[in-house]
Amino acid sequence: MSLHEVNPSIKAFAIVTSILILSVFFDPITPLLTILWSVTLTFLFGHVSFKKWLLLFAPFLFIAFIYVWSTMLFPRLQEGDHVIWQWGFLTLTGEGFRRGVSLGLRVLSFAALSIMFTLTTKPTDFLLSLMQQCKLPPKLAYGIIAGYRFLPLIKEEFQTLQNAHRVRGVTRARTIPEKIQQLKRYVIPLLAGAIRKAERTALAMESKGFTGEKKRIFYRVIPVSYIDWLFFILMIGAVVLSAFISWKLGYLQFYNGEL
Incomplete structure (x- = not known):
């Protein structure tokens, strides 16, 4: 199976659904396992250049580092937080460190999934698929x-x-x-x-007779096969399994809108 052969609309639906499921959780294990899964899938079945992938992923590494750094050193202190290190107005707590790492990995997991879709999908095929499967005008x-x-x-x-x-x-x-x-x-x-x-x-x-009508015959047909739905099930299943492993390890936590 090659990621380039997966139907673009179903691939996009799988990526968006995975991101929405990830946004529910706020722990370090779930996004970390998702990153490992998406990166492995990208290089094994996407046949993409590591240099190109790293070029796109590098900005998100910097953004994640900023998030981690600011969340760890400027935490929202709560009663019962375990202070690890303090110097002036800078305070590092165990809870702040965990929140910072979780936030950084959360950003990287979104980025890894998005880059997988970008590098394995042709824009023209994606738009043709949207017209044929999603009825885009x-x-x-x-x-x-x-x-x-x-x-x-x-x-x-x-x-x-x-x-x-x-x-x-x-x-x-x-x-x-x-x-x-x-x-x-x-x-x-x-x-x-x-x-x-x-x-x-x-x-x-x-x-050439283009009128913009939705009922038209396409020269290039983007098919839907069982491989496409298998990819969808694997993507959603991988995220759910990551959350299950995190729950078993005692790290699973739902996002409540606070950092």
């Missing part, structure tokens, strides 16, 4: 696809404008007024080009 879906296709073209046009300005001897902006003026020189041609592309795309779609 074709007008909205094809508009998103067209905008997604325009992004590389806009990047190329921006680089062309930069090179043209260098050839014509336009100096590099240094002060704030110069940067604002430079931004205008870039934005106006890019917007004009985007409008022209949008008009051409609309005329091309209309000439």
Whole structure:
């Protein structure tokens, strides 16, 4: 089984459901086991580059570190908390340490699940699946696809404008007024080009008989098979099993809205 072959809509439903179940719990074991499961699944069945995965995961590591650090050193002290270390206004308690680690792992578990979906799903297949399985309006879906296709073209046009300005001897902006003026020189041609592309795309779609009706025949059909539902069951089952193991170890705790 390859994660790239799983139906994108069912995959997204499984990821969102897993995140919603994880948001109910607030303990370190449940998200930790979920991270291990999602990372293992990503590399074994996703066939993704470790370098690319780490590049996307690194910002969340930093965010989780900030959450852990701030929660541990600036806890909401309650009666009966066990103080481990104190210096001035900084206080480290056992309960604060546990809450900080739980919060950090909670962020990383959400990130690991989201990155698994991002790296193993093609945007075009996802939108086609939303139209076929979730009845997303074709007008909205094809508009998103067209905008997604325009992004590389806009990047190329921006680089062309930069090179043209260098050839014509336009100096590099240094002060704030110069940067604002430079931004205008870039934005106006890019917007004009985007409008022209949008008009051409609309005329091309209309000439091909695109009306936006929901009852239409698709050239590419995104199927639903037992593998898709097996993936859904495995994802939900893994999160529930993680919570069960945490309960057996005595760490399971429900999130009550307080840190």
